[in-house]
Amino acid sequence: MTAATPGTPGDPAPDLDELLELALEAARRAGALLKDGRPADLAVAATKSSPIDVVTEMDIAAEKLITGLLAERRPADGILGEEGADTPGTSGVRWVVDPLDGTVNYLYGLPSWGVSIAAEYRGETVVGVVAAPMRGETYHAVRGGGAWTGGARLSCRSAAPLDQALVATGFAYVQTRRAHQAEVARQIVPQVRDIRRGGSAALDLCDVAAGRLDAYYERGLNPWDLAAGDLIAREAGALTGGRPGQRASGELVVAGSPAVFASLQPLLDAAGAWHD
Template sequence: MTDGPLKAELLAVALEAAERAGELLRDGRPADLGVAATKTSSIDVVTEMDIAAEKLITAFLAERRPEDGLLGEEGASSAGTSGVRWVIDPIDGTVNYLYGQPSWAVSIAAELDGEALVGVVAAPVRGETYRAVRGEGAFAGDRRLRVRPAPSLDHALIGTGFGYRAERRAAQAEVLRSLLPEVRDIRRGGSAAIDLCDVACGRLDGYYERGLNPWDFAAGALIAREAGALTGGRPGEAASTELTVAAPPGLFERLQGRLEELGAWRD
């Protein structure tokens, strides 16, 4: 299959999978939703709906694209034979979802030979679905997304997030203590995928976080890049669990450099 038809097929599959999962999560959330399991700490939670949504997505992908690989937050993993791998976060912002807060999303990316080709982030309570195809721009519905022009660092509204282990949170608080007086303000939304899309939309000037996994940023980072942002980790490195940074050119370099000085990449 040539590149154009493959992109179109992967985007259509990702959009339908995200829509189905989003409807399940929005309309099927039980009133007595509780924690089904924990991961890195007692506050890093998994709900029964995380598990149900990932099962829905993986079953749909297996039906539509049976030769593709999978990597999901809640344990789905297979190598595949097609060169395409789906990177899935069934609920990005699980704590928000658990508490009934609106900032949560379904994040689905399709990688080809290790590089993100398609990204979809569905935020059902917002009523928005963000999408991007590599080289073809980023959109929310019919609206093309563009980052804000880069402000100076002291006028930048920056999003971030925090880990679940106490020692990491303490280190992140120290970085924040130094950075906060140097920027316009800080926002902490609770969903990395939405934060990255908010950079793409111009609702944030920039974003950074330590401790993200591929399923947290694969789709959102592609959407941010296609809207004009730069993404990366430490200087000269790609976004990773160590550090993820997104911002328009001009601000990206200043924010990344300051985070390097503050040691935002270490606990």
Template sequence: MTDHAPPSEGLTTELLELAREMAARAGALLRESRPDDLGVSATKSSPIDVVTEMDLASEKLITSMIAEARPEDGVLGEEGAETSGSSGVRWVVDPLDGTVNYLYGLPSWAVSLAAEYHGETVVAVVAVPSRGETFHAVRGGGAWRDGQPVHCRPSPPMDQALIGTGFGYQQRRRQAQAGVVARLIPQVRDIRRAGAAAVDLCDVACGRLDGFYERGLQPWDLAAGDLIAREAGALTGGRPGERPGGELTVAASPGVFERLQPLLEDWGAWHD
């Protein structure tokens, strides 16, 4: 937490409008510029090169818009953009969350944008172009999908809970994560692995998942989705008493969160 006063309504409105415009333009760029045969072949040395180029192009578009509209703001971007700024506002940018899904033509990929004010996330936008959806939240103002309010599901019994998760890229981490899944799956309805944390967090917010957890997320993976989930009534955290972060991120409807977080702690989901 910080000791700074909250941002003015005018500032949050300005940040939200800019975030929505950036997400829409970056989402359109990614959707319209993706080659139809990307998952099969590409003109570059590999399909991965094309995805990397699209990722970089999306981040460049976003950071250019920030520089033009709010040049004093800081930026932290997945693809390397990092400036400190002097306004008290910092943008946390994932220009293409779910790159493997994007490569394969799966719909679960997103543009994720969060605006922090003196360290607290106050505005969040997650655009999911393949679904034709955009989620947003302003701190204290609820969570929304395409202009309609969204809420997390009422908490079911744990054996009826649908839980999302994700896996890292390193073999050792994946082995540890598989061990946690093996212990969890007999205790819940089922597990889903969609491949984009920002989308998973929004799915908790709108009731498509009862909960979500993952180890190894970066700030740009979770900043926007975390605020959207919380504003939709979900609880979020990391290890008990801690905020979501790289060790562990958990988001769920309150009753599911209260049961899921201790299990993940006991099973060591926060380490490899």
């Protein structure tokens, strides 16, 4: 992964509202392409880590649309995209793009998929947008400005004991990792209300922000899977992290309302959710 090239100390900070508007436009355009342009005979263009984890033609087309728009409007910015975009930039701003989070859901015609676009400035996420076209919803946040969908401010759920918490998770497409993740879930299920597996990390994080889930955890996410959703969840009042005392990362992502997060994180650490 190539880090964003920082701007010089004298460079002005970016206008976050401008970055937000651009992210919203890019997500809207990509969402429309994916929703309206999905062919009935959707083909597999390539594979990712295993034959199950597919890359579709539409996935690649959506990333080209997004990165093309970003490069046109802000040519000095860096871009990191799931489908191969990786340019360093010189402005201190880097876009982190997942053009289609929930690819398998999309391939099968399930509605839980989205477009995730985040903007980082000097390594910190400052803008996040997740568009969910089949829900008719777009979630967004600017650092320090709260999390929103449409004109409604998002807020995570109020405090609840862990045994009343609805918790989402995800599973890798590599079989050896899946087996251990299933064992972790087996240990967690008796201690919570129930477990959900939605298939889109970005939407799971937004559902924590919207109060539709009490918590979410997963191992093996990439920066583009979590950048926008992590900011949206935090701006809605949720806590996010990895292992105790660490930030969310590919090792482990945990997000939840503060009380549930405080109870769930040590359980996941003890269960070994952070390793294969």
